[in-house]
Amino acid sequence: MPKVSELHKERRREEILAAAQRCFAKHGYEGATVARLEEESGLSRGAIFNYFENKEALFVEIAGRTSKQVTDVWFEHGLRAALEEIVTMDADWLSVQMESTRRVLTDPKFRRHVEAKEAELQAGSAERLAKLRELGVRDDVPIEQAGIFLSIVLNGLAIRRTVGDPLPDLDTLVELVDSGIGPRRVKKSPPARARARARDGRPSRETPG
Amino acid sequence: MPKVSELHKERRREEILAAAQRCFAKHGYEGATVARLEEESGLSRGAIFNYFENKEALFVEIAGRTSKQVTDVWFEHGLRAALEEIVTMDADWLSVQMESTRRVLTDPKFRRHVEAKEAELQAGSAERLAKLRELGVRDDVPIEQAGIFLSIVLNGLAIRRTVGDPLPDLDTLVELVDSGIGPRRVKKSPPARARARARDGRPSRETPG
């Protein structure tokens, strides 16, 4: 007979995870000492290590539980939504993602851990590309290249957000991704672009010559 | 009268820096213990700390001496060259850059150090934007937004390179940055022109209706 309810236990776990996420975001993995985890969570070692085997496990859970989030949004709701997601989402989350990628590079143990998890989550880049084509991507270029380009933009925006640099106006960003940064010379076919914009939920806007 | 020639000293310094760079890239800042720095450089503490006050100073020098490199290339030789730089440059270098940005986020002391250095190196984002306009960026959109967009792409590509994901074809990437991923509606031989543009990184372009 447990002293506390299952619910309480689950809550504690989440509390700890949330506090740890803030810590990892603020101080980095190594900087997030157990003392700081205690402080941030208001709990003590005994509590923390009761729910998680060690600091590593805590980090793995945090890094893993949200890893695919952005690309999911992208494929389900389009580029605009994905960019919005990045801009509005919890900054801590992004920091932890960055911390995670760094640790993948430097810590072999952690890398193995993540790779195992990745494998099971991957499954189906083919569908993703198909989806991409559906979304109206130009077809004079290999579709994978377009995918890479978009993921580059996503990553780049995420980094920008993480480091605190000024963020772009999303409407403009979508416009640029959509039709490039090359100089405007021709005034034709605004409707087509307008359609594209509308698709991403952007308020219609006119491109002056 | 020093014991060894000035040349030898300079060489040693560079040896140590190179070894440290490899270490920081491989293990991260915290993971690059002094023991590993010794091992990687084949020198002893006494030697290393004869040239650098402490580990921090070693890192700062490495991070600082290359920090502005890519954007410089960008502004001097155009986007294409900058992307090429990212794709072909030493992978360790990119890792250290990433490590550096992470430390800026988490280590307040390091942040202050970097910010101080940035301040003196900044001087003139105005010129940069002017340069950007010269390079033929579309003017129906705020020029800063275009700048942000490009730096997003640069960052995104760097991350991609760092984490080892498959890299895009540069010609195609430039084409996409230049004219967007929106669906093609004009049938005028874009591939040929795209190739030409990609080759010299020139942004001149006609946007079809």
Place this chain on the structure above:
Amino acid sequence: MPKVSELHKERRREEILAAAQRCFAKHGYEGATVARLEEESGLSRGAIFNYFENKEALFVEIAGRTSKQVTDVWFEHGLRAALEEIVTMDADWLSVQMESTRRVLTDPKFRRHVEAKEAELQAGSAERLAKLRELGVRDDVPIEQAGIFLSIVLNGLAIRRTVGDPLPDLDTLVELVDSGIGPRRVKKSPPARARARARDGRPSRETPG
């Protein structure tokens, strides 16, 4: 709810302090390495630094908690009692006092620390001098000078004790402090009176022509 009782904690603290005092006395501040503190106390770093922030704090506490002890005895119970205190007290204590004065001289940080503490403990050298006058000190000499003389004797005796030189007979010492070492010119049974005086540390005395 602490793991152990308050009593246990207090005991541990005292154990550590006692062990540290022995260490500091035996090896000096720098010689009292943490390894030796561990060895002497039978505890580990974890234990020791759980009770004290660092080695410095440990030393400050030891030095501080007994610093005013002798002069207090002096003013409350007279010279004889103070001398007795010095002669009979724990030799380690004296060594630590000496170590402390030395560190005040050489370590600026420690000096500041001590001076701050002194300031709050001082409060009233005037009263002390008044007390001194009460105790029956000769008044043909500035009272401060008498105070200085007595503290010189105290310090000198302490040093003698510390370095292990043969100690004086206290009765005789009191007699000498009281009536000086100048040649006796009066034949009135001074020994008897001297003995009586020495016994209660009373300064009353007749100076024969």
Place this chain on the structure above:
Amino acid sequence: MPKVSELHKERRREEILAAAQRCFAKHGYEGATVARLEEESGLSRGAIFNYFENKEALFVEIAGRTSKQVTDVWFEHGLRAALEEIVTMDADWLSVQMESTRRVLTDPKFRRHVEAKEAELQAGSAERLAKLRELGVRDDVPIEQAGIFLSIVLNGLAIRRTVGDPLPDLDTLVELVDSGIGPRRVKKSPPARARARARDGRPSRETPG
């Protein structure tokens, strides 16, 4: 054929010793790092360790060459002169003496070193006591006790000087040592005391009732 004269060598040695003495006085033995010795002397390791085997040897030489100085003055020129010596002598010297006694207590190797040297210098405490009696010390008290008393005063004054506490007026101090701090009740025999004072070179002074 030496490059430099014997004189030069000797000078260098003395320079180093003087600088080291300042260092040891200012920072203590452990605090006087070789780097500081270099700085203070303006010479480099190579030079210093060319003249002295190691830091220890340097300290031993400094501590040893002046150790008996004060008591010599005392026996040759009397108490007053000895006290004066202490008050006016180089403060660094006193600090080093203190440092030396401390190291005798804590460093077994150093203790052995010093003890060996002491042995050869001791020789003849008997004569010293005889001398003391000659100087006119009261004889109703064991002469050794008087000797101890005086050395206590000497030590105490030295400590006082070392730590920077306000020093006593020497005339008064001699008077107190000579005739004690007990209250004045009798107005007799100033001539006798005056003689004693004169012996120490003190300006004659009257003791009021």
Place this chain on the structure above:
DNA sequence: ACTTACGGGACCACCCGTTCTT
């Protein structure tokens, strides 16, 4: 004679995880 690079030992502080207690 003197400088400087360098080797390598040691110390304090920190930190993670365990154990004991409540």
Place this chain on the structure above:
DNA sequence: AAGAACGGGTGGTCCCGTAAGT
């Protein structure tokens, strides 16, 4: 279940002394 004491490993830094070189 949770809190705190505690063990013990390790990291960066400092520092002494040596040796290579001028």
